[in-house]
Amino acid sequence: MRNKDIYSSLFWIAIGAGVFYEGYDLGKGDLHNPGPGFIFFWVGLVMIGLSLFIVQDVLRNPPPEEKTSVWLGIRWKTILCTLISLMLYASFFVFLGFLLSTTILLVFLFKIAGPQRWSVAIIGAISSALVAYLVFYVCLGSQLPKGFLGR
Amino acid sequence: MNILDYIGIGFSVAMQPVNLFYCFVGVFIGTLVGVLPGIGPIGAMSLLLPVTFKSSPEAGIIMLAGIYYGAMYGGSTTSILVNIPGEAASVVTCLDGHQMALKGRAGPALGISAFGSFIAGTLSIVGLMFLAPPLCMLALKFGPPEYFTLMILGLSVLIYLAHGSMVKALVMATFGIVLSAIGIDAITGTLRMTFGKIELMDGVGLVPIVMGLFGIAEVFLNLEQEIRSERGIIKTNIRELLPTAKDWRDSRGAIARGSLLGFFLGILPGGGGLIASFASYAIEKRISKHPERFGYGAIEGVAAPESANNAATGGAFVPLLTLGIPPNVVMALLLGAFMIHGIQPGPMMMEKYPGVFWGIICSMYIGNVMLLVLNLPLIGIWVQVLKVPYKILFPLILLFCIIGVYTVNNAVFDIYVMIAFGVVGYLMKKFEYEGAPLVLAFVLGPLLELNMRKSLILSQGDFSIFITRPLAAGALILALMLLLTPLIPALRKKRKAIAVKEEEF
Numbered sequence: 001m002r003n004k005d006i007y008s009s010l011f012w013i014a015i016g017a018g019v020f021y022e023g024y025d026l027g028k029g030d031l032h033n034p035g036p037g038f039i040f041f042w043v044g045l046v047m048i049g050l051s052l053f054i055v056q057d058v059l060r061n062p063p064p065e066e067k068t069s070v071w072l073g074i075r076w077k078t079i080l081c082t083l084i085s086l087m088l089y090a091s092f093f094v095f096l097g098f099l100l101s102t103t104i105l106l107v108f109l110f111k112i113a114g115p116q117r118w119s120v121a122i123i124g125a126i127s128s129a130l131v132a133y134l135v136f137y138v139c140l141g142s143q144l145p146k147g148f149l150g151r
Numbered sequence: 152m153n154i155l156d157y158i159g160i161g162f163s164v165a166m167q168p169v170n171l172f173y174c175f176v177g178v179f180i181g182t183l184v185g186v187l188p189g190i191g192p193i194g195a196m197s198l199l200l201p202v203t204f205k206s207s208p209e210a211g212i213i214m215l216a217g218i219y220y221g222a223m224y225g226g227s228t229t230s231i232l233v234n235i236p237g238e239a240a241s242v243v244t245c246l247d248g249h250q251m252a253l254k255g256r257a258g259p260a261l262g263i264s265a266f267g268s269f270i271a272g273t274l275s276i277v278g279l280m281f282l283a284p285p286l287c288m289l290a291l292k293f294g295p296p297e298y299f300t301l302m303i304l305g306l307s308v309l310i311y312l313a314h315g316s317m318v319k320a321l322v323m324a325t326f327g328i329v330l331s332a333i334g335i336d337a338i339t340g341t342l343r344m345t346f347g348k349i350e351l352m353d354g355v356g357l358v359p360i361v362m363g364l365f366g367i368a369e370v371f372l373n374l375e376q377e378i379r380s381e382r383g384i385i386k387t388n389i390r391e392l393l394p395t396a397k398d399w400r401d402s403r404g405a406i407a408r409g410s411l412l413g414f415f416l417g418i419l420p421g422g423g424g425l426i427a428s429f430a431s432y433a434i435e436k437r438i439s440k441h442p443e444r445f446g447y448g449a450i451e452g453v454a455a456p457e458s459a460n461n462a463a464t465g466g467a468f469v470p471l472l473t474l475g476i477p478p479n480v481v482m483a484l485l486l487g488a489f490m491i492h493g494i495q496p497g498p499m500m501m502e503k504y505p506g507v508f509w510g511i512i513c514s515m516y517i518g519n520v521m522l523l524v525l526n527l528p529l530i531g532i533w534v535q536v537l538k539v540p541y542k543i544l545f546p547l548i549l550l551f552c553i554i555g556v557y558t559v560n561n562a563v564f565d566i567y568v569m570i571a572f573g574v575v576g577y578l579m580k581k582f583e584y585e586g587a588p589l590v591l592a593f594v595l596g597p598l599l600e601l602n603m604r605k606s607l608i609l610s611q612g613d614f615s616i617f618i619t620r621p622l623a624a625g626a627l628i629l630a631l632m633l634l635l636t637p638l639i640p641a642l643r644k645k646r647k648a649i650a651v652k653e654e655e656f
Contacts, residue, residue: 008582012322019329022344031612034604036341039332047325050318057318071581074375082374083574086367086549090566093557102550109546116542124543132550140202142558 005058012051020044081112097147098137102129154280157501161509165517170210170510177214178518181221182525185241186229186533190548192222194366196484197358198555200491208492209507213514215488219481220272220464220515223424224522227264227457228533231257240424240460243432247445247452254448259394263402263450264457265526266394271410271458272519275465278414279472280512283501286473290498293474295605296616300626302595302602305476307630308419309591315583317634323584324592330355331596338604350564357487359556359565360593361480363572364579364586366552370545371577394450402454405435409458416459417466419478424460431459465515471496472508476595480587483594 022040029035089105096104106125110116136142164170184195195218203211226241231248244264251260293301310320333344334354345351394402412434413427435455436445445452470476475497477483489496494504501508526533556569576586592599610616618624 004582008584012326015326015329026341026343031607031614033612034607036336036339036343038604039600040329040343043325043328043332047322047329050322050325054316054318054322078374079371079577082371082549083570086553086570086573087567089553090563090570093563093566102553106546106550109549110542125546128547128550132554136554136558141205142201142554143561144554144558 005054005063009051009054009058013048016044016047016051018044019047078112082109085109085112094145095147097149098144099129099133100147100149102132154284157284157505157509158280158513160505161511161513164209164506164510165213165514169207170213170514171517173206173210173214174217174514174518175521177217178221178224178521178525181218181223182225182522182533183536184218185222185225185227186536187539187544190369190544190551191365192219193361193480193484194548194552194555195222196481197362197366198551200358200484200488201555201558203488204491208489208494208504209510209514211492212485212488212507212511213518215485216468216511216515217518219485220461220518221522221525223457223461223464224265224268224526225533226460227268227453228261228526228530229537231260231264231453232534233537240428240463241457242425243428243456244453246432247447247449250446250448251450251453256448259398259450260453261530262527263394263398263454265523267402267406267409267454267458268461268526269519269523270406271413271462272465272522273516274410275414275417275462276512276515276519278462279465279468282469283473283508283512286469287498287501290474293498293622294620295602295609296620296623297626298474298476299599299602299606300617300623300630301474302476302599304626304630305470305478306588306592306595307633309479309588311633311636315585319584320588321634323579323586323589327589327592328596328599330360330589331593332600337597337601348564350562355568356556356559356565357484357590357594358559359568360572361484361590362552362556363569363574364576364590365480366548367569367573368576368580368586370548371573372580373541373545398450401450405431405451405455406458408434409455410462413459413462414466417463417478418469424463427459427463428456431455468512472500472511473498475500475598477591480590483591486594 019040021044023037023044024041026037026040027035028037028041085105085108089101093101103125106128107121110121110124111118133144137144165174180195180199181192184190184192196215199214199218203214206214223240227244227248230241230244231252234245234249248260248264251257306324310317310324329344331354333351335341335352336343342352409427409431412431413424416427416430417424419426432445432452432455435451436442439445439449439451441449467478467482470478471482471486475486475495477486486496494500494507552569553566556565557563559565579586606616607614616623617627
């Protein structure tokens with residue numbers, strides 16, 4: 001709890017400092033004529049002040065230590081795999097097109113979520129991608145990329 | 152024109168076949184996402200926001216509003232049958248609703264929840280109809296200083312009502328303001344924090360942020376632990392849905408009080424259905440002659456929170472439609488939808504777009520009737536929906552998030568933004584930071600900055616403009632009082648006690 005708050009506050013101090021500098025760089029103007037950096041300058045300062053307040057509050061009144069860590073027993077592999085698959089999906093989305101990229105993504109997600117047979121994952125992925133395509137592209141007229149196959 | 156003429160206009164718009172269709176789609180999807188844990192009204196509304204681009208403004212907003220109040224209805228089903236709230240405002244319904252189900256009274260619990268929701272929803276719309284016109288008249292007298300201080304007050308209430316640390320909520324609000332200021336400066340035309348990216352020139356989109364914080368982050372949280380294949384749904388007779396005469400006698404007061412409280416708490420920024428349901432449950436327990444029954448299947452414990460969270464939806468429309476200030480994240484999305492169609496909600500809306508204004512209000516009457524029809528006879532279908540395992544559901548939630556985000560601007564960049572905010576949202580949950588102040592500050596940010604700079608230009612840099620005008624001064628004093636309460640030990644303890652109670656639920 002204690003470390004958690006300190007680390008997160010240090011992160012916000014860094015962000016606040018960046019925002020403050022950006023405000024200064026853009027030109028904060030003055031009260032008669034606020035410049036484009038006015039809001040960044042002051043909000044950055046407030047962010048730093050609030051984060052420092054959290055740090056001093058934690059140091060002065062340390063909260064009781066939690067019995068178990070919030071990071072304990074987390075299935076990091078599943079979360080990271082999902083995250084990486086989403087990043088890869090976004091990278092190849094336009095090139096592969098909606099149908100192909102979505103099918104590949106869904107097969108992967110169905111497989112990593114739990115014990116699932118390949119046939120179930122593949123059929124589920126293809127049918128889900130097709131239904132989504134029909135609903136959003138055909139019925140609702142949403143623009144979805146066709147990819148290299150559609151060119 | 153008097154109010155009856157306006158209602159006539161409203162119903163003529165709401166009863167058009169296309170608007171009836173959109174209303175039905177909205178309440179149907181709302182009920183569905185309310186039933187399904189893991190996807191809430193915010194995610195569903197973000198997903199369907201692009202769909203509204205091609206519809207008329209009233210049809211689009213009618214559908215999005217339907218999702219919001221539909222989710223409030225649907226959320227109770229999972230609370231009662233599975234002891235898992237479909238969405239946050241139904242958390243408290245679990246306490247007595249699930250106990251009733253365990254005792255074989257799932258039917259009356261679901262019944263009173265649907266009837267209570269219907270009555271409260273309808274009463275709140277009546278309240279909205281009568282409160283909106285005078286508030287619009289009053290709001291016409293507001294200038295930039297009043298708008299600026301009202302928005303500061305709105306953010307302060309939201310921060311005050313944050314579950315955890317108020318300072319952390321303030322940090323989130325400042326971060327939201329920074330994000331909202333990215334892009335071209337509205338007054339000078341200067342590029343701000345775009346880092347040379349063309350995609351950032353128009354700023355960061357609301358939908359990728361909301362989908363990331365509330366959709367993707369939620370999926371990551373659910374993936375943390377081993378996914379359970381089946382939920383323990385109560386196997387009980389839910390055919391007899393009509394509450395008995397005694398049930399009605401026990402619940403009528405709770406429904407009336409819940410409706411009234413929910414409506415007024417809904418108006419408050421950050422209040423919404425969640426606070427309303429907790430507050431109404433606490434009040435019912437306190438005034439009951441048999442408080443010991445609460446938590447063991449008291450029907451008032453279902454009727455009061457369900458009425459309150461539905462009444463809060465009507466209340467939440469008041470500040471949005473009359474002042475143009477969204478009181479919560481859902482209303483912020485609706486504000487975005489209005490803006491996309493070139494309509495600025497606020498005091499002039501009723502005069503400029505009476506069809507849209509009253510059409511939306513009247514569609515809520517019709518939507519409430521549709522919900523009653525959807526929720527009672529079709530309860531068996533919703534129970535089947537509950538059986539869909541999460542390992543099937545989560546890839547589909549991710550898919551909907553991607554489609555929803557991409558189709559707003561047809562930009563892959565927005566998918567990256569959504570993923571990034573998914574990670575941010577996940578870490579925020581871990582480090583106990585709330586997403587709501589960030590999103591509301593993000594939405595209010597541009598208006599806040601514009602009105603502050605306008606006020607300072609008007610007053611030639613004199614800050615006293617915010618304290619010499621009575622309404623602005625009042626709002627500012629109230630905001631200051633709320634933000635300074637943690638410094639008063641007694642109030643600090645009380646606030647912490649409320650937060651702990653909510654956590655316990």
